[in-house]
Amino acid sequence: MTADWQWENAVAGSVAGLATVTFSHPLDVVRTRFQVYDGRNPNLPNYKNTPHALFTIARSEGLRGLYAGFLPAVLGSSISWGLYFYFYNSAKQRYMKNQDESSARIHLASAAEAGGLVCLLTNPVWVVKTRLQLQNPQHHGRPYSGLSDAFKTILKDEGWRALYKGLSPGLFLVAHGAIQFTAYEELRKIIVDFRHKQNSSSDSSSDLLTTGDYAALGASSKLAAILATYPFQVIRSRVQQRPSIDGVPRYIDSRHAMEKTARLEGIRGFYRGITANLLKNLPAASITFIVYENVLNLLK
Template sequence: MSQRDTLVHLFAGGCGGTVGAILTCPLEVLKTRLQSSTITLYVSGVHLSAVNGASVARVAPPGPLHCLKLILEKEGPRSLFRGLGPNLVGVAPSRAIYFAVYSTSKEKLNGVLEPDSKQVHIASAGMAGFTATTATNPIWLVKTRLQLDTRKRGEQRMSALECVRRVYQADGLRGFYRGMSASYAGISETVIHFVIYESIKRRILEYKAPQSLDEEENRSKYASDFAGMMLAAATSKTCATSITYPHEVIRTRLREEGTKYKSFFQTLRTVPREEGYRALYRGLTTHLVRQIPNTAITMCTYEVVVYLMKG
């Protein structure tokens, strides 16, 4: 792969990630709140029941719509865009690094393994995910902390710089890498996603390749191809996310301020024991509603930019 091709993939990946992040930010905030251990603070009423003669508070976490309503009432619409700054700072380099490493790795591995095989896609996606996660974890930690900041209307919001200072004062440099173990576990989601995506994409291209079309029909074909890429991205991401979702909840818990969660496996044991196994899938619906269009937008923007820049 030439240097120009690498730059094209860097730029296209950055554009795709940025567009997707802006359009789906409110759903990202809502998902993070639902995953958090502090979500019960949003419940306005406490239902009491008697257990062995003692009153025990049983607080059921709110659903997505209830949570959204409470955020709007208590914090205002601007809270739905909390963490957008770090998200925009991080998403472009993160996706750019990811797509550049993925494309470069695939190019090199095609010369060693069977070209465009599942092994190539798995290894490439794994290397890309590991590199991007390691490089950008501090940015995502700050983003998560800002999204979990629940100060009411009129109160001074925590800024990104204040968040950075608090993390450093509490845990030092190590604090910026909290949740990275869960992010590494999440590489499996990326691997599954790209294997399915590449398979669907290849089938679409194989189906349309034999067709001989004139110039006008070609323009229609390109539009159809991009629509097919969006469908492929959405389908593959849905499958991957549903399989690997618990790592998302664990990562959010590890990134909470002053959290009792210390490691990936400790959190994996603690959450089901205290809240039941359903807690590991809290926010899944919101995550899918956000992730499907986000991934489709990201992948489609990436493919469009690559196509336009390569002519």
């Protein structure tokens, strides 16, 4: 892939991210609320399971509740995916200059570099998204009226540092993208090599893969990444939640959140909301890579 095609990766990634968020956002709201629920916060409702959470939110908060934080989610996801695919392919091209073909190490390094840059650039958006998703009828104090109001209020009441809460676990979550993309690329290569042996007349890898292949590759690579990194997502959500009315945060920092979660909830606490997360992300990953690969092929 030449540098001339890097912008196509950014466009394809942004379109893929937008499609993913629109499809899966209600499950993202449920996941976030499960992640921060520790049984000791009166401002957070207790849901029995994912269907019960969806039904309860729909009944008590309506469509607005199911799509709380949708604007920052769309903004963050579109920017993140666009930048991620751009940085990833740019880094991969740079690492491959002196090599004839790609390797797992190149994919891993490229994904880690891209993930770190995206995390630094988009963390404020995810803080706002998390806080908007956690607003509910049981919430006390003045709620944020939207994306702009959330940014202004956070800056006024807590300062710019609050917009970077959860950055540490966010950087650890770079491993998520690295695992996902490495698994995707390696599995993709295996399938392409296998199909190429069966159909040697086709020179293009895109001709050898179907939409079903992209869906399976996206879901399987995402599953591996989720199982390995999910506890960091829980810690990030807990650290990013809004302080109490008196301005005292529930968790001082990521270390405090990890220690408190381990002591009071055990290993189960680090995997709260994983069912909603799997229901959201496995189909979403399939959609993302189907859209990405097809848009990329179309642009080329």
